[in-house]
Amino acid sequence: MDLEAFRWLLGDDGQRLLARAEEEYAAAEGDPVRAVAAVRRLEPDGDRTAAALTQAGLRARAVEKFGDDAWVMYFTPDALEQATRSRVATHRAARLAAAAPASVVDLGCGLGGDLIAFARAGLTAAGVDLDPVRVAVAEANLAALGLAGAVQVADATQLDVSGFGAVFADPARRGGRGRVFDAEGWTPPWSFVRSLLTRAAVVKVAPGIPHDLVPDGVEAEWVSEGGEVKEAALWSSYLATCARRATVIGRGGLATLTEEDDPYVGEPRPVRPLGRFLFEPDGAVIRAGLVTAVAAGVHGGLVDEHIAYVTGDEAFRSPFARGYEVLETLPYRERPLRAALHARGVGRLTIKKRGVDVVPEQLRKRLDLRGENEATLVLTRIAGDGAALLVRPL
Known part of the structure; x- marks a missing residue:
């Protein structure tokens, strides 16, 4: 979009064209090719038509970032x-x-x-x-x-x-x-x-x-x-x-974690055997290097010194980690794992992995699951060894 076309779009004629473009874009279910003919009947100039249709499409995309403000705002694709x-x-x-x-x-x-x-x-x-x-x-x-x-x-x-x-x-x-x-x-x-x-x-x-x-x-x-x-x-x-902070924005609001919440700063990382519960720290927590702060918060420890999974014996709900109850430890090797999942009637499987060389989409296809049950599988390392955990989200 060039500057001249954008400034024209801000005028009365441009605003009428933009309103029509949004109507046609919605009617065409987001397909600009279907919308362009109707918009051009109102404004034959190609640059102006393109500017209006571009804004209509970008406003629809921008709702995810800007909410309802997006419907009155203006955008360029890269911006x-x-x-x-x-x-x-x-x-x-x-x-x-x-x-x-x-x-x-x-x-x-x-x-x-x-x-x-x-x-x-x-x-x-x-x-x-x-x-x-x-x-x-x-x-x-x-x-x-x-x-x-x-x-x-x-x-x-x-x-x-x-x-x-x-x-x-x-x-x-x-x-x-x-x-x-x-x-x-x-x-x-x-x-x-x-x-x-x-x-x-x-x-x-x-x-x-x-x-x-x-x-x-x-x-x-x-x-x-x-x-x-x-x-x-x-x-x-x-x-x-502080030096490092993880801020998590969710449906319930905002929560923040810093190194001051981590009693293990400067101490050995707390590794312990697998407990009844597994916790997956939020990505911001991992990036900030505050996984051990989550471990302290759930009274637990890491499953492996180099893996960002936390385990504990108590159920916790935390804005900084998603919790799972560990139901079973299944075979890690693919053939016996397939047999175990088939035996449990699993047909829909969510695969989460960390610290192992697995492509979930490819593995799911190879497992060839056809049962009626749904399950969540965590593939990771525990104390350096591969592990497959059947879990239930808290």
């Missing part, structure tokens, strides 16, 4: 992909607001998702981006939601940010050839990110960031939503409250 989910952005904005900075500048604001969260948290917010289309989209999104904020085209690496109370940055981690894994290849690069972290700043990074890349005194927070790790954030020493 939507990089944008922070609204619940994660809301958490970060609330935490930043608690530090009471006078203002915050978003370096590389994209479509304005974090600016929206900052503004709703009561922060005076401004954003810059190198892409004029993204800047126009961010401006339109703030206006559509009735929020204050200034946005302009600028190079974040050349901007004087000394007048802002805090800085937020979300470096682009995709290039023309796909995802960029070398931090120095981010835009802006890691060297610039490190310079930001010498002042009051928070930087969104990929959840796979190595621990040894995090500068001393900087807090690394891994965030998951709905059981899936979404991102990590680096909080400079001016804003940090």
Whole structure:
């Protein structure tokens, strides 16, 4: 979408076309090819028609990230992909607001998702981006939601940010050839990110960031939503409250875990025999290296020193781990495992694995299960040996 077409879309004629595009897109069940003919009867210009249909499709996709706000917002495909989910952005904005900075500048604001969260948290917010289309989209999104904020085209690496109370940055981690894994290849690069972290700043990074890349005194927070790790954030020493944090956002709200909750910091990892219950720590907990904090919380230990499964003798419900009751230990080798599952009438099997070289989809096909019962199987290592556990989710 070019800037001229987008600005036309914001006018009265463009809004009528967008409304029609959304109607036709829904009627065509998300098929733009079926919707395009009806939209072109209202507006023959190909660029304008494409812009309207693109927005209709992106709004439908964006509901997962932005909820009902998506139906009045504007997007580009790449900016939507990089944008922070609204619940994660809301958490970060609330935490930043608690530090009471006078203002915050978003370096590389994209479509304005974090600016929206900052503004709703009561922060005076401004954003810059190198892409004029993204800047126009961010401006339109703030206006559509009735929020204050200034946005302009600028190079974040050349901007004087000394007048802002805090800085937020979300470096682009995709290039023309796909995802960029070398931090120095981010835009802006890691060297610039490190310079930001010498002042009051928070930087969104990929959840796979190595621990040894995090500068001393900087807090690394891994965030998951709905059981899936979404991102990590680096909080400079001016804003940090710990070294490592796992934040879990679920239906019941938000929960957070830090190294202060882990009595095994600096101690040997607590390995113990398999108990009646098995616990699968949330991905954010694993990324933050806080699996032993979960073990302490359920009065248990690890099944293996190198495996992120926790076991215990008591049933617990925790926002930081999913619990299972261990029903049986089955043979680990494939042929006797198949026989054991057939004998139990298992036809629908959920396979969870950790620390073993197994492709669940391929194994399920080879097991050739045809029974009427449903089961959950955990394949892992216990004290270094392969194990197959028939479990029941708590």
